[in-house]
């Protein structure tokens with residue numbers, strides 16, 4: 001199968017240029033600038049006219065909770081990878097807080113088996129650390145997984161690792177990058193106790209960022225950074241939420257940080273209207289924190305953007321700081337949301353592509369994805385500016401069928417998603433018969 005993508009503006013490795021891409025089966029065969037009218041002639045099985053579109057690498061979402069196995073009343077791999085494809089995401093890494101938790105090699109392998117059957121896009125899975133599974137770290141296949149997920153703060157799924165000796169072993173022995181959720185549980189418990197004493201059993205949702213406080217985030221992130229400095233471990237701190245934590249990054253290239261869409265898009269003022277719909281862990285904090293995170297996207301303190309796509313049923317998203325579930329769906333709208341920051345003058349489109357495609361590829365050492373390069377897998381999307389759409393129930397593809405973005409109008413819309421050279425999504429049409437591939441890491445062959 002040969003496909004020609006023509007007449008688009010290719011965004012890749014810091015440059016935007018008019019050009020054409022030839023895809024041969026799964027791979028990018030050639031990338032040509034149009035300056036000399038060297039659009040390739042010849043015969044193609046398909047020609048994709050990208051006039052008026054930006055042509056980018058497929059988004060790599062390195063932080064999702066697709067809930068399978070065990071929590072498939074909220075979401076599953078088929079439903080969420082469909083949502084992902086509509087939003088221009090061609091690869092995902094799923095977190096271990098499923099049922100069973102992904103804390104044993106068999107559980108990890110079972111997830112790969114499910115994804116092979118059901119995933120519409122490319123996939124891999126984090127292995128989950130616990131207080132007592134450090135012996136398994138040496139058995140991990142470094143070519144199959146992006147990293148080890150370490151909950152240094154309790155969240156959905158009760159995967160807290162809080163024993164100092166366990167933490168030290170994980171940092172010393174992990175053969176792959178460690179991605180941490182950092183919130184100090186002792187500080188959070190004390191804050192919750194105080195809020196309950198003042199407000200009753202279910203404190204108002206506006207208290208969530210005061211309970212899961214800046215102090216709780218900073219204490220835990222500082223500990224993770226300290227352990228990584230001591231051991232030389234490769235650390236990526238997930239979903240930073242505060243300006244204060246940013247000061248911990250930028251000195252050691254082996255210690256990096258992620259920001260996720262909820263914290264880049266919303267701030268504490270939004271609790272008044274969206275209430276527990278935007279309850280997530282770590283909590284969405286002050287506007288000044290959000291602005292500092294946005295700035296950190298431009299100065300290199302934040303290296304990757306994920307979604308922390310964490311769907312729950314709408315019925316579970318009612319109540320206050322104690323009772324509502326934490327997490328929100330986001331995978332379908334992450335690219336549109338980031339490109340809104342381009343319209344606002346915060347980021348360039350080249351930087352969005354760097355943060356959502358190139359940097360995850362480099363950081364997690366993904367084989368042959370995340371760039372538009374000859375010989376790379378043909379994960380390519382077409383996205384159009386001034387193509388407005390409003391988030392409504394009909395538009396939402398995630399199984400939970402709600403979004404904190406309901407009613408929001410985006411100006412950038414994904415038109416086409418090509419995964420491994422296959423046209424998976426095109427202007428409202430989705431091919432649900434296609435299956436993505438297992439992502440490979442840290443090797444020169446795939």
Ligand SMILES: NC(=O)N[C@@H](CC(=O)O)C(=O)O
Nearest residue numbers: 065155156280281310326327
């Ligand atoms: N982010 C969240 O608020 N929730 C996540 C768990 C997590 O990553 O904390 C979930 O799985 O629901």
